[in-house]
Amino acid sequence: MTDLAHPAERVTTSPSTDGLQGSARTLAVIAVSLSVLLALLDYAIANVALPDIGRDLHASASSSIWVVNAYQLASLVSLLPLASLGSKVGFSRLCRVGIMVFMVSSLLCATATSLPMLAGARVLQGIGGACIMSVNIALLRFIYPHAEIGRGIALNGVVVAVGVALGPTAAAVILSVASWPWLFWVNLPLGALALIMAFKALPETPRSNQKSDTLGSFLCILGVGALVMGCDELSHHGNVALSVCLILIGLGAGVVLVRREAEAPQPILPVDLLAKPDFTVAFVTGFLGFVASNFYIISMPFTLHDELGLSAALTGLLITPWPIGIMCAAPVVRRVADSVSAGVLSSIGLSVTATGFLLLWLLPLQPSVFDIAWRTAVAGWGFGFFQPPNNRAMMVSVSHARAGGASGMVQVARQAGQAFGAMGVAAFFAQFAHEGARACLLAATCVAASAAALSASRLFMRG
CATH class of the missing domain: 1.20.1250.20 (MFS general substrate transporter like domains)
Known part of the structure; x- marks a missing residue:
């Protein structure tokens, strides 16, 4: 197997990379699965409630879609910067932080009194979800031995499928007996359980001593965000000039970032x-x-x-x-x-x-x-x-x-x-x-x- 690590790269800790065994592995897999389920349930859980949310918050149908878009866009643009951050602070630590951010943002979503407040809370929630999703497969490399990593990824795929499938179903069940804020209140007990398991069972992972690159993270977020929004505007037959401008900004930010990180041992945009x-x-x-x-x-x-x-x-x-x-x-x-x-x-x-x-x-x-x-x-x-x-x-x-x-x-x-x-x-x-x-x-x-x-x-x- 080719090692793509940069020769200048070092880690501050060096836990075993040969995986966990027995009950330690089982508990760690449960911890990862709960965190992934938490992040993916809310990926689409609000879709079903958009008409109710728009009515209660006095927002139009087109404006209400930002309840979904804010989460998805925030999650996508922050994935790579957070994956890079996970290498520096440790994957388990970032996963725990993600769960806590997700719980706090869920509380903000449940208590939002206007659409901008709810959309802003969903941005934060998307970032929390990205903290979890950016490192979950990396964690599996330290939970399973190399020879069994495929088993772990297969199980993770099932959890992803269940999370995506359960979102709309869970929303329908909740909305049949309660109002839409309960779509977010229910994250608190699930998040608490995931957090307890994450502190109890996730393995410590190596941490790089590479310094944080704030400008690089900004360029990555700008590049991905502008590119996605530009292509989205184009797909909806929107303003062509705006679409082209956004796409060029995204590509330009990406080129600058790649050149800036040409010698970095762990680039944000790898x-x-x-x-x-x-x-x-x-x-x-x-x-x-x-x-x-x-x-x-x-x-x-x-x-x-x-x-x-x-x-x-x-x-x-x-x-x-x-x-x-x-x-x-x-x-x-x-x-x-x-x-x-x-x-x-x-x-x-x-x-x-x-x-x-x-x-x-x-x-x-x-x-x-x-x-x-x-x-x-x-x-x-x-x-x-x-x-x-x-x-x-x-x-x-x-x-x-x-x-x-x-x-x-x-x-x-x-x-x-x-x-x-x-x-x-x-x-x-x-x-x-x-x-x-x-x-x-x-x-x-x-x-x-x-x-x-x-x-x-x-x-x-x-x-």
């Missing part, structure tokens, strides 16, 4: 990791996989509700086979993730996902519930089979000293893919009007198939 072909292919494959998944996840409810005339409750129910399929793939992929290459496993998974999307695109005009459910489950199973080996390939291709940067890039691939997938859906809806939802399913098929082909290229990289 483009040096992309010099390794294994890492680059896995990163782009992951990005494309999540672009495809968001083409499906965002557009499918419109197909079910608007085109097929299904109720909102049944629409939500028919999305459920997607995370169920992901969870069903976990026992299989856990057994083979550490012994079979990602070039084989991820290619199979993405091919199955593309097949599932294609079958959904080919649905008959009057499909039964079973017709929709089994096709969705097939696509979900493939997605669950693709993620863990691909994430493992990114993590094991770098040294333990670069685990923070690699973990941050895993999450960037996920969140950037989701963001650009959402932009693609908006662009397709604007371009194809009533046929937009079906066009998105075909796009999901094509993107997933392309990702499968890219993944398979790993089988030929070493000749």
Whole structure:
């Protein structure tokens, strides 16, 4: 395995990197899983309550969307700076800080009396979630031995799927008996449990002695934020001049940051990791996989509700086979993730996902519930089979000293893919009007198939 650590790099502590054993590993995995679940439940939990929030806070529907956008944008732009910070202060410490920030911001969300207050609290909540998500896979490298890291990443993938799937469901249950502030109050007991477990069970990890780079963090946030907002504005057919200006600002900030950090042992924007072909292919494959998944996840409810005339409750129910399929793939992929290459496993998974999307695109005009459910489950199973080996390939291709940067890039691939997938859906809806939802399913098929082909290229990289 190639060590990409810079020769000048040093750590202030040197705990064992051979993983934990027995009950220590079990408790540490529970701690990571609870923290990830906390962060992901709120990723989409507020979506269901947007009409109620807008009404209570006297905000328009378009303005209320910032309750969701503020969390997602804050999380995405802060991932890499926080992953870099985790390398300096320790991954476990940053995870604990993230949980505490998340709890405080949840309290602020629950007590907000205006939309700007709620959006600001959601920004803070997104930063807390990014503290957790930027280091969770890096922590797995210190919890599991190298030979079993694939098992840990597979389990983490299940937790991610459960967290994403439970968000809207939990929101629906809570809103049936309480008002929307309780969507945030419930984070306090879950956060307290996660925090106790994080202090009790998370292992200490090496800490770099590299100095903090405030300007570099600002450039990273500016670059990612401007690029995402510019592309989003363009996808909604907004102001073209503004879109181009934002994109140029984002690219310019990125170029300045890369040049500034050319000799840094642990750069905030770890483009040096992309010099390794294994890492680059896995990163782009992951990005494309999540672009495809968001083409499906965002557009499918419109197909079910608007085109097929299904109720909102049944629409939500028919999305459920997607995370169920992901969870069903976990026992299989856990057994083979550490012994079979990602070039084989991820290619199979993405091919199955593309097949599932294609079958959904080919649905008959009057499909039964079973017709929709089994096709969705097939696509979900493939997605669950693709993620863990691909994430493992990114993590094991770098040294333990670069685990923070690699973990941050895993999450960037996920969140950037989701963001650009959402932009693609908006662009397709604007371009194809009533046929937009079906066009998105075909796009999901094509993107997933392309990702499968890219993944398979790993089988030929070493000749």
